[in-house]
Amino acid sequence: MNAGTAYLCSAGGLLVATTIKVWALRKSPRDPLLWAVIATLFVGALLFVTAAPPNLAAINEALGVPNIAAPIVYCILTAFDGVTIVLLIHWRGNDDARVTLRQTRLCLTAYAAVMVAICVLFALGDAPVERLRDLDTYYSGTPWIREMILLYLAAHSVAAVTMVVLSWRWSRKVPGTLKAGLLLIAAGAACTFAYDLLKYTAIIARWLGHDLDWLSTNVAFSLAGFSAFLVSAGFLLPPIGQGIGSRWRALRRFRGLQPLWLEIRPEIPSTSQPPMPWWQPVEHRLMQRERDIFDAVLRLTPWFDRSTGAGVYARALAEQSESRARSEADAAVIARAVIWKGCAAPAVAPELRWTVSSTEDSEDLLTMSVAILRSARVEVTRQTTALPEHRA
Template sequence: MNAGTVYLSVAVGFFVATAVKLWALRKNPRNPLLWAVTATLFVAAFLFVTAAPPSLAVINELLGIPNIAAPIVYSILTAFDGISIVLLIHWRGNEDSRVTLRQTRLCLTAYGMVMIAIYALFVLGDAPVERLRDLDTYYSRTPWIREMILLYLAAHTVAAVTMIFLCLRWSRQVPGILRAGLLLITTGAVCMFGYDLLKFTAIVARWLGHNWDSLSSPVAFYLAGFSAFLFSAGFMLPPIGQGVGSRWRALRRFRRLQPLWLEIRREIPPTSPPPMPWWQPVERRLMQRERDIFDAVLRLMPWFDRSIGTQVYALALAEHSEIRRARGEADACVIARAVIQKGYAVPALPSEQRWTVSSIEDPEDLIDMSTAMLQSTRVEVTRQSNASAEHSARP
């Protein structure tokens, strides 16, 4: 696979990542960090489109100036370096916003001046022979063009070292998927640094009369592509991973609440909307299920028997000595009995005889109650004994 194909393939990957972020911006258009990530990915995609050798030839031909594509690509690369550092600064955050603003201005000013200098040095120099793949080494001894090449490589090296330092320091302070993303960016920055070393080595070899151009063209080309892939993965992994993790937790909670929901679903107010279909976002389905459970529990409260709750709580606590679990079993038994009592039109209890369901006050405890609905033998005994008693009492 030639360098043009590699670069254009990388560009496609960055454009896809940009499209994903643009889609996210539709839901959160005022998120500055999301805008910064999107801009960074787009600049990276544009960089690899212009840096591909076929694109270089097209740019030179369209503008009618030999090698004019070189300062264009170098300036885009410099812009990408500066934006990436700024993105990491804002991503990391700082308690003092003035420090963040000062660091941002310093970075953008420095890299903006480098971009201007790149064009100025190209204008001062003379590069009449078009070179699409080995311009760095071919013109490594040409006045002004040599300085332009060294300047962009120096700026790129500073960016790589800065990103390695920032990401490594930050990765020690954060866990999980964010740490993994930072380590991927760090690895990409190491590859960037390796790219610069290969370029510098090939240039110095030319100065000494040797030909090590293979380090600058094919090897460095592929290393740059791999570096870009790692950067893209590093910036995309945390938001995607956090989104997947959030949905998985919501789905797990939704399923764990099913036993409780099935127990009391006939008490859900008739005015409540029907359950959402499976293709709806799981977060919305979870919110609906929790709301339905709360509404049904409120409707059942007049039939909550304090004596049943107290008895089950004491037995469960004596068995396994776990207060939260015992409370969940007691609440589950009280609800199971209330469903039967209300179904048989048994009169509501006086307020002083009613059991207070603690789980309705803390949504996290709903899971314990739902688990007890499915696993506790006391809940099943309560269902059977009350159903039998009510059935025999009926005329």
């Protein structure tokens, strides 16, 4: 794969990611972090499109000015540096929104000034010979063009160091995919700084009369795409990872509640919606299952027997923690209540009813579901259930 194709493929991937994020604006149209992500992805895609060698020649030809593509690419690269730092500022957040706004304005103003200076320096200089791959070294001794090259490299280096420092410091305070994403950003920014060092080395070698242009045209050129890929992947990994992690946790909870849901399914109101099909989002299916459980528990409340709960609780407490013993007692009470209500047994008197509290905590609810399935005491309760003698 040649360099032009590789750059255009990278641009295509970033444009797809940009489209996905733009679609997310429907839910959060005023989210500054989301706008920063979109700006970073879009400017990154634009950078890859314009920096591809075939497109450099096309830009020069279309505008009729030799090497006019150079300041355009340098300005887009500078804009990418600025919006990337802004993204890190918004991503990390700050308790004081005014501080975030002030830092954002300072960063954007500084990099906008660099972009203007790049254009002015190119206009003052003279670069009549078109150079698509080695402009940095070929014009390293040309007045004004030399300053333009050094300016964009300096701004690029400052951005790279800033990203490394911010990402590394923050990664030491956070876990999981966010940490991995920040480390990828730090690695990408380090590669970006290495890119700048290679450019500096080749330019200084030219000043000293040596020829190390291959460091700039070959090594640095290849490193640029790799560093941009790492940075983009670092920004995309946390939201993707968090989304996958959230869905996985919801799926585990959905499956974990199945024994309890099956136990009380006969008591789910007939007016409730039927279970959602498997292709529906698992978060929606989980909400429906939890709602069905809560509705059924309310319908079973008149048949909750205190003596059943107290007996199972006392026996379970001798073997496990208080919360688990309580969940097991609640499970036994619910299992007996299902049988009594199904047999049209009389309700338990209010003063003799057991209060099921495991539905108030998500972990206790899961523990109660496990007890419904596996607890020997709950199974014994089912097998020894008889009609209650007390009536409401």
